[in-house]
Amino acid sequence: MAPAGSSRWCPTPQQLKMLEEMYTSGIRTPNANQIQQITSQLSLYGKIEGKNVFYWFQNHKARERLRLRKKLTKQLQQQQLYHQLQHNPHFLHYLDSPASPAFQHLSCYNPASANLFPQAGIHDEGGKQVTNYTWNIDIPEKMDKNKAIMRMYGSDWLMMVDVGLPLSSLPCYSMISRPPLKTLELFPVTASNLKEECNNINNNNSNSNSSNSLSSVSCNITPAKVPLSLP
Amino acid sequence: MAPAGSSRWCPTPQQLKMLEEMYTSGIRTPNANQIQQITSQLSLYGKIEGKNVFYWFQNHKARERLRLRKKLTKQLQQQQLYHQLQHNPHFLHYLDSPASPAFQHLSCYNPASANLFPQAGIHDEGGKQVTNYTWNIDIPEKMDKNKAIMRMYGSDWLMMVDVGLPLSSLPCYSMISRPPLKTLELFPVTASNLKEECNNINNNNSNSNSSNSLSSVSCNITPAKVPLSLP
DNA sequence: GCAAATTAATGATTTATTCAAG
């Protein structure tokens, strides 16, 4: 819970629980649409903004990785891990990929069809020994470009709040009382921008996963001319 | 110039020139307001989005740093730099701080009043010797928190496009044909967001330097630590 | 000259690091 004049977001237990479930369900780097959905869902349980969701996943992923790395290093020092890895070199893979098949449409790549090339090595870094495990993931084809979280930087953020629904299959959604879906308010877009986006779509349409055209338009209002008065 | 179906932004010569001038004028990490202003200005010379501006400054800063670092390393190997540093340990400071006093109101911290604590050291990193120079910049008081570019992530992005004016004193503005002033169109903002922003203002108003309260929200705290590591 | 092949620049993302609130 966030204190009244708090400077930073403080997740409610409910929010935290849902976030964690989404994480264990396989969500790692939600895109703008997903973030918007998650945010509006979680906002029913307390104050929250999109950036909080973004940061949470970023931090959580990074720190889980750290924890695991630390743990592994310890285990390595204390024995046997090496054999474990040799017998099942993929068992770490879940770190960066969806854990549940239910979320393949969220992460936009299918681990089953990806080729893994595990590598492991030990080297020196600043005096202390470090163990690196690297998996080169060969993704079959170039997939949905819209994943980019950075898209939120642009003014496009505005447009990204429309549509989106696939979140409904999350375990946490069935566990909690399902809040009513909200309709999001869209801002007008210039004709030229729309045309441009359509071109992009034509270039990139590899996946026909999208349910309606608006969602695929995604979202960009280029600041065509955001008028500003400069003194 | 950007090819028709190009996947990435390609700055026009005009845009590039202006960006470089802004950089040499001292802009390093523009905040949301500044990015929005820059974007709408540069959009007169070609297609551009806020994120392009953001990325450009981030990349340019980082790569300038790299270039300088490399140059210095070379000089070090080839002679005398060490003495240079000892005689004027601050001469690297411009890397992350405003170059021109005209932009103190943009960066919101006055280098003149900052205390610098230069440090230099050599240590081992992964086998090869590394020299680090670090300047700890002691900022007099905790200043405006709103500097964060990350604010653009949140829905507050909307809020940030208002106000803002100080860009006019840039050299590049006087060099190019001055485009006609436009009136900014504002999007509706929810009451809660407004309230929030107001709270932030109330919490952080330490400096009375600003002419109006809204514009003062948008300033920059340059990093409290300007670390340089020489490979 | 002029493409195909390489290499260098640089736009865009991701990951690591750091700061600071609580």
Place this chain on the structure above:
DNA sequence: CTTGAATAAATCATTAATTTGC
């Protein structure tokens, strides 16, 4: 000590320079 927030570094990916063989 944990973790939200922010920045910097590393990395990926595409475009532009350039080299090369013809």
